Amino acid sequence: xDKTLAVRVEIETLHxxxxxxxxxxxxxxxxxxxQDAIGPAFRSESRRMHPDRYSALGDQxxxxxxxxxxxxxxxxxxxxxxxxxxxxxxxxxxxxVARMSNDALARADQQxxxxxxxxxxxxxxxxxxxxxxxxxxxxxxxxxGAVMNIQxxxxxxxxxxxxxxxxxxxxxDAEEHKKKNFNPYKLRxx
Amino acid sequence: MSNQVQPDASETxxxxxxxxxxxxxxxxxxxxxxxQDGEAVILPDQQGNRIHPSVVAFxxxxxxxxxxxxxxxxxxxxxxTIYSAKRLIGRRYSSDEVERMKRMVSWGIAEGPHGDARVxxxxxxxxxxxxxxxxxxHMKEIAExxxxxxxxxxxxxxxxxxxxxxxxxxxxxxxxxxxxTKRIINEPTAAALAxxxxxxxxxxxxxxxLGGGTFDMTVLRMEPGLIEVLSTSGDTFLGGDDFDxxxxxxxxxxxxxxxxxxxxxxxxxxxxLRDAAERAKIALSTLPAVEVRVPSLARDKTGKSVSVxxxxxxxxxxxxxxxxxxxxxxxxxxxxxxxxxxxxQIDDVLLxxxxxxxxxxxxxxxxxxxxxxxxxxxxxxxxxxxxxxxAHSLTQGFDPGAAVLLDVTPQTLGIGTVGGFVEPLIPRxxxxxxDANKIFHTAQDNQTEVRIKVYQGESRMQGDNELLGxxxxxxxxxxxRGECKIKVTFSIDANGIVNVSAIDQESGRAxxxxxxxxxxxxxxxxxxxxxxxxxx
Numbered sequence: 001x002d003k004t005l006a007v008r009v010e011i012e013t014l015h016x017x018x019x020x021x022x023x024x025x026x027x028x029x030x031x032x033x034x035q036d037a038i039g040p041a042f043r044s045e046s047r048r049m050h051p052d053r054y055s056a057l058g059d060q061x062x063x064x065x066x067x068x069x070x071x072x073x074x075x076x077x078x079x080x081x082x083x084x085x086x087x088x089x090x091x092x093x094x095x096x097v098a099r100m101s102n103d104a105l106a107r108a109d110q111q112x113x114x115x116x117x118x119x120x121x122x123x124x125x126x127x128x129x130x131x132x133x134x135x136x137x138x139x140x141x142x143x144x145g146a147v148m149n150i151q152x153x154x155x156x157x158x159x160x161x162x163x164x165x166x167x168x169x170x171x172x173d174a175e176e177h178k179k180k181n182f183n184p185y186k187l188r189x190x
Numbered sequence: 191m192s193n194q195v196q197p198d199a200s201e202t203x204x205x206x207x208x209x210x211x212x213x214x215x216x217x218x219x220x221x222x223x224x225x226q227d228g229e230a231v232i233l234p235d236q237q238g239n240r241i242h243p244s245v246v247a248f249x250x251x252x253x254x255x256x257x258x259x260x261x262x263x264x265x266x267x268x269x270x271t272i273y274s275a276k277r278l279i280g281r282r283y284s285s286d287e288v289e290r291m292k293r294m295v296s297w298g299i300a301e302g303p304h305g306d307a308r309v310x311x312x313x314x315x316x317x318x319x320x321x322x323x324x325x326x327x328h329m330k331e332i333a334e335x336x337x338x339x340x341x342x343x344x345x346x347x348x349x350x351x352x353x354x355x356x357x358x359x360x361x362x363x364x365x366x367x368x369x370x371t372k373r374i375i376n377e378p379t380a381a382a383l384a385x386x387x388x389x390x391x392x393x394x395x396x397x398x399x400l401g402g403g404t405f406d407m408t409v410l411r412m413e414p415g416l417i418e419v420l421s422t423s424g425d426t427f428l429g430g431d432d433f434d435x436x437x438x439x440x441x442x443x444x445x446x447x448x449x450x451x452x453x454x455x456x457x458x459x460x461x462x463l464r465d466a467a468e469r470a471k472i473a474l475s476t477l478p479a480v481e482v483r484v485p486s487l488a489r490d491k492t493g494k495s496v497s498v499x500x501x502x503x504x505x506x507x508x509x510x511x512x513x514x515x516x517x518x519x520x521x522x523x524x525x526x527x528x529x530x531x532x533x534x535q536i537d538d539v540l541l542x543x544x545x546x547x548x549x550x551x552x553x554x555x556x557x558x559x560x561x562x563x564x565x566x567x568x569x570x571x572x573x574x575x576x577x578x579x580x581a582h583s584l585t586q587g588f589d590p591g592a593a594v595l596l597d598v599t600p601q602t603l604g605i606g607t608v609g610g611f612v613e614p615l616i617p618r619x620x621x622x623x624x625d626a627n628k629i630f631h632t633a634q635d636n637q638t639e640v641r642i643k644v645y646q647g648e649s650r651m652q653g654d655n656e657l658l659g660x661x662x663x664x665x666x667x668x669x670x671r672g673e674c675k676i677k678v679t680f681s682i683d684a685n686g687i688v689n690v691s692a693i694d695q696e697s698g699r700a701x702x703x704x705x706x707x708x709x710x711x712x713x714x715x716x717x718x719x720x721x722x723x724x725x726x
Binding site: 043046047050051052053054055056057067070071074077078102169172176 | 413415416418580583584585586587588594595596609610611620621623624625627628629650651684
């Protein structure tokens with residue numbers, strides 16, 4: 001068989017199967033594959049299914065199919081390569097959901113945030129006291145108070161990166177809070 | 191060139207086969223290359239020059255010359271000679287960079303109808319893509335003369351850190367010049383493609399790319415058949431021009447102090463100083479010290495002629511440019527941390543861009559990575575070579591020695607939300623092409639349009655990011671608030687260009703999106719700017 005034809009048949013077949021393929025299958029992985037196996041699988045599939053390989057054939061329908069396949073390869077990788085996203089995806093997959101939804105992505109972000117709890121950022125006891133007050137201020141949207149308390153905390157732990165990051169954020173939030181205006185775009189984002 | 195409608199070369203010559211070349215459209219210099227008999231080669235002009243100044247010199251009427259001839263005009267007609275136009279491309283007139291640019295250049299900068307920065311020369315206003323188009327047309331002409339064949343398409347390189355607007359403007363420039371853009375690829379990635387051509391090794395590469403106007407730092411993973419960009423970071427307003435400006439400022443300050451004169455409004459004198467500074471900088475890449483001489487630069491208050499005659503050694507030079515060098519290493523730090531790699535994990539460091547010929551840069555980079563940069567590549571030509579390899583792969587069939595590229599988006603794409611914030615949708619260093627979607631609801635009863643602001647940049651605040659466009663999603667059917675749900679998809683294509691589309695969730699109907707507040711040229715404008723067959 002003509003080589004180009006063989007390629008076309010392979011791509012058409014794979015494209016036809018796309019709706020049924022989950023992220024593991026598109027990367028030719030088992031669902032219990034180790035985290036280290038994800039990258040190499042992604043690179044191998046990306047190389048095979050890269051649109052640039054098929055561009056010179058000048059066959060637009062073939063190219064569009066390859067584009068769909070490579071899009072799914074990237075989507076699969078971006079989920080599986082991130083352990084938090086992968087954990088959420090595995091739960092979804094058990095329920096028969098083969099694609100990550102925006103909601104599922106948001107859940108993964110929440111889990112990530114929960115595992116990096118800012119409340120534990122202080123190591124010094126005195127800094128911890130002010131840090132706790134600062135976090136409470138932020139929760140209550142009292143950014144001015146937060147700036148003050150983080151600055152106090154920083155005097156005890158001047159090298160704490162989390163403090164610095166929050167200070168920068170609190171300062172900009174305080175600024176923003178001051179000149180907060182109405183919503184001119186009338187849209188709500190879910 | 192005029193603004194009259196000209197016959198569209200690509201439309202009239204339908205079906206005509208032409209070559210696809212690789213073009214490195216640089217701030218200071220441009221290079222054109224082509225894959226010939228399995229090897230990518232630089233196409234020289236008839237005088238044998240391999241690199242060509244990205245300079246456009248306007249003469250009287252509508253005439254203009256480009257390249258080496260244009261650069262010669264720089265010292266005697268500085269206000270009519272446009273150099274470094276790339277620093278303005280895709281930028282808003284109101285941006286800080288344009289403000290800085292106004293102080294650096296001898297030609298005029300004006301505001302265009304979209305709030306874009308434009309070039310004013312001899313009382314006429316040119317969009318920046320029109321100026322860049324002349325450089326591209328010059329490259330096209332050189333390639334056609336060198337090959338004896340028609341050239342109708344190109345792979346064009348841009349700094350990796352270029353945003354959507356800058357990439358679109360570059361594509362517009364190609365379009366005006368009568369070139370179809372087969373792909374826009376990032377300069378450091380192109381360099382890596384050229385370097386990796388035919389290499390069967392698995393390694394991590396860092397590309398330090400300091401050109402005439404921009405700085406990029408890209409970290410890649412290379413393996414047989416594949417080049418994957420892990421991270422890219424950059425500064426689109428840091429390059430050789432700024433090094434020249436530092437030397438020129440020092441020369442100017444010295445002269446002004448010694449002779450009690452003010453040269454700030456003397457364009458001719460300042461251009462001469464800039465030119466002398468550039469030559470001194472280039473000389474310092476091989477010599478330990480240079481004599482800077484500019485005869486009869488200006489006249490002092492008594493009418494006496496003032497000349498520059500001073501010595502610049504490497505120590506003084508390093509002293510002058512140290513702040514700029516330090517800025518590059520802030521970017522290097524960022525790229526490595528984004529890639530999650532340490533300097534010890536980098537196997538090869540590539541130096542790209544004419545500026546890296548300066549020994550001080552090679553030494554600083556070598557010290558930072560604790561290993562000497564790869565010496566075998568030509569920093570001026572390697573980018574065009576990479577573009578030519580990619581051009582060949584896309585049009586002639588995939589080359590077995592070439593690698594496929596997995597590049598990333600350099601800047602975060604987000605949408606404006608309540609209170610002046612930006613919600614990120616596609617984070618920086620995401621593999622492209624990439625897309626993300628968001629469901630928008632109407633917030634009021636019978637609302638028939640929704641406005642969406644799209645931003646690019648790393649800040650959480652809208653004001654600190656680049657506004658790409660203001661989309662209006664209209665024609666919504668009147669319904670109680672919240673009932674109308676529109677799924678908007680934001681995608682970044684392989685060129686790094688952003689596209690937005692919208693679909694009504696219920697009806698499945700696609701919605702038209704009109705773009706407002708984008709600095710890009712409209713389709714009609716580009717069409718009207720197109721060069722005729724002669725190139726101008």
